[in-house]
Amino acid sequence: xxxxxxxxxxxxxxxxxxxxxxxxxxxxxxxxxxxxxxxxxxxxxxxxxxxxxxxxxxxxxxxxxxxxxxxxxxxxxxxxxxxxxxxxxxxxxxxxxxxxxxxxxxxxxxxxxxxxxxxxxxxxxxxxxxxxxxxxxxxxxxxxxxxxxxxxxxxxxxxxxxxxxxxxxxxxxxxxxxxxxxxxxxxxxxxxxxxxxxxxxxxxxxxxxxxxxxxxxxxxxxxxxxxxxxxxxxxxxxxxxxxxxxxxxxxxxxxxxxxxxxxxxxxxxxxxxxxxxxxxxxxxxxxxxxxxxxxxxxxxxxxxxxxxxxxxxxxxxxxxxxxxxxxxxxxxxxxxxxxxxxxxxxxxxxxxxxxxxxxxxxxxxxxxxxxxxxxxxxxxxxxxxxxxxxxxxxxxxxxxxxxxxxxxxxxxxxxxxxxxxxxxxxxxxxxxxxxxxxxxxxxxxxxxxxxxxxxxxxxxxxxxxxxxxxxxxxxxxx
Amino acid sequence: xxxxxxxxxxxxxxxxxxxxxxxxxxxxxxxxxxxxxxxxxxxxxxxxxxxxxxxxxxxxxxxxxxxxxxxxxxxxxxxxxxxxxxxxxxxxxxxxxxxxxx
Numbered sequence: 001x002x003x004x005x006x007x008x009x010x011x012x013x014x015x016x017x018x019x020x021x022x023x024x025x026x027x028x029x030x031x032x033x034x035x036x037x038x039x040x041x042x043x044x045x046x047x048x049x050x051x052x053x054x055x056x057x058x059x060x061x062x063x064x065x066x067x068x069x070x071x072x073x074x075x076x077x078x079x080x081x082x083x084x085x086x087x088x089x090x091x092x093x094x095x096x097x098x099x100x101x102x103x104x105x106x107x108x109x110x111x112x113x114x115x116x117x118x119x120x121x122x123x124x125x126x127x128x129x130x131x132x133x134x135x136x137x138x139x140x141x142x143x144x145x146x147x148x149x150x151x152x153x154x155x156x157x158x159x160x161x162x163x164x165x166x167x168x169x170x171x172x173x174x175x176x177x178x179x180x181x182x183x184x185x186x187x188x189x190x191x192x193x194x195x196x197x198x199x200x201x202x203x204x205x206x207x208x209x210x211x212x213x214x215x216x217x218x219x220x221x222x223x224x225x226x227x228x229x230x231x232x233x234x235x236x237x238x239x240x241x242x243x244x245x246x247x248x249x250x251x252x253x254x255x256x257x258x259x260x261x262x263x264x265x266x267x268x269x270x271x272x273x274x275x276x277x278x279x280x281x282x283x284x285x286x287x288x289x290x291x292x293x294x295x296x297x298x299x300x301x302x303x304x305x306x307x308x309x310x311x312x313x314x315x316x317x318x319x320x321x322x323x324x325x326x327x328x329x330x331x332x333x334x335x336x337x338x339x340x341x342x343x344x345x346x347x348x349x350x351x352x353x354x355x356x357x358x359x360x361x362x363x364x365x366x367x368x369x370x371x372x373x374x375x376x377x378x379x380x381x382x383x384x385x386x387x388x389x390x391x392x393x394x395x396x397x398x399x400x401x402x403x404x405x406x407x408x409x410x411x412x413x414x415x416x417x418x419x420x421x422x423x424x425x426x427x428x429x430x431x432x433x434x435x436x437x438x439x440x441x442x443x444x445x446x447x448x449x450x451x452x453x454x455x456x457x458x459x460x461x462x463x464x465x466x467x468x469x470x471x472x473x474x475x476x477x478x
Numbered sequence: 479x480x481x482x483x484x485x486x487x488x489x490x491x492x493x494x495x496x497x498x499x500x501x502x503x504x505x506x507x508x509x510x511x512x513x514x515x516x517x518x519x520x521x522x523x524x525x526x527x528x529x530x531x532x533x534x535x536x537x538x539x540x541x542x543x544x545x546x547x548x549x550x551x552x553x554x555x556x557x558x559x560x561x562x563x564x565x566x567x568x569x570x571x572x573x574x575x576x577x578x579x580x
Binding site: 124127128131135138139142145151152154155156158159162163166167169170173176177180182 | 486489493497500506509513516517519520523524527528530531538541544545548551552555556558559560562563566567572574575
């Protein structure tokens with residue numbers, strides 16, 4: 001009985017996800033009902049998550065220690081449902097996504113996968129969660145079939161995603177052999193000195209393979225190569241989803257696997273994560289600076305942000321955990337907001353920096369929201385992103401990795417460059433028409449309208465990107 | 479009885495062959511087959527490692543069962559996307575897909 005209660009959010013989401021698709025099979029062509037069912041299910045799941053948090057005795061290990069419900073789970077469930085609802089709102093009026101039942105069904109099932117990833121306590125359940133997250137996303141990426149390159153993007157995403165997943169699975173096999181267990185209810189890796197040297201090195205190889213699959217999902221540096229192409233041509237609300245929510249799930253799961261003491265006990269693994277973090281930050285920020293397509297720029301910015309998140313695993317400790325959680329929330333909403341603004345600018349075409357020219361005058365609300373999200377991503381005080389980055393950097397310095405924090409700081413300064421490029425386009429009035437434009441500036445001067453639901457979603461993201469900092473203040477003093 | 483180590487080595491060799499095939503083959507169907515072969519190699523590895531455990535391999539078998547189910551879901555999704563790609567582009571090769579380019 002407790003199982004049913006503790007996993008009621010997942011049960012609601014599963015029923016709604018399957019139900020929406022069945023509903024469409026029986027009464028086709030009523031997308032309007034399905035989007036309300038989806039939103040209702042997300043609200044109900046969030047309510048269940050809060051109920052579980054408030055009811056004493058429901059937190060704990062379930063299913064023979066295979067899944068855990070605790071504060072992290074509640075936190076993740078609420079973030080996922082909020083982000084999912086924003087995605088639904090953003091595609092409320094779009095053709096191809098918003099009027100298709102499969103879109104809602106697959107989105108819900110993918111959200112279920114996220115929940116499984118965060119609650120998992122064995123590597124097998126984690127793998128099932130990752131597949132449950134990824135398989136609907138592969139299909140969703142191609143849901144806008146007529147968009148140029150969408151199917152190609154979905155295919156690339158699928159092939160590389162499956163490849164990374166299977167390499168990760170082989171890593172699980174290696175860990176299974178060397179550690180004799182795949183459960184991480186009490187931490188996967190034993191304390192230093194328990195394993196002999198041979199088993200430790202085999203376990204590190206397994207960890208490396210495992211990291212390939214997880215790194216792929218969070219677009220850390222050597223495993224990021226799918227993201228720019230897929231972000232540029234996939235269905236934009238789906239890209240906004242793939243760019244944010246899986247990162248939260250996988251980062252929280254990685255923390256559960258490694259725990260606060262991994263770095264100190266396994267210097268080799270710690271060094272590996274540090275190298276990935278540094279290369280992600282440097283490569284992501286420098287290449288983002290060179291991009292003109294805004295979706296590609298956001299993809300490389302995502303690589304850089306994965307690097308910042310990985311710093312928490314190098315430093316370890318409770319402070320890093322809290323900083324990571326806060327950074328993830330802020331990053332999710334700020335990044336979601338930026339993607340949704342790009343979507344409002346044009347769903348089916350690529351958006352370059354130049355498209356933002358004079359946006360401040362054409363649609364002030366959109367421009368202000370974009371500016372808030374971008375400056376929050378860049379880490380400008382007093383926005384939430386500043387507190388997230390500050391807490392993360394501070395935890396890294398306190399953990400004895402001042403050099404890592406210094407690199408992060410320098411690359412952050414670099415990142416301000418490309419965020420500012422958009423801001424100056426929006427407010428600087430620098431209209432730079434291309435030479436092949438028949439009537440330069442004509443299209444650029446006209447004000448344009450955005451669907452109310454999309455505007456609402458963008459405003460909610462911008463508000464979160466700006467105001468969540470109020471919670472961040474406590475993080476810095478505590 | 480054949481020692482489990484042989485099966486672990488066989489699994490690793492098949493995994494490597496399939497991985498090389500995935501990275502070099504141009505036909506999408508062959509790429510999908512290589513992915514399936516990789517999945518099968520991992521399942522074999524789990525079964526072999528499970529045999530070395532004190533529970534007589536039950537855990538390994540359970541994991542392998544899950545892997546087979548997920549492999550089936552994966553190939554279904556893969557074929558659907560390849561079909562869609564074939565219908566839109568008229569061929570089923572990876573020539574137009576820059577797999578490792580950013």
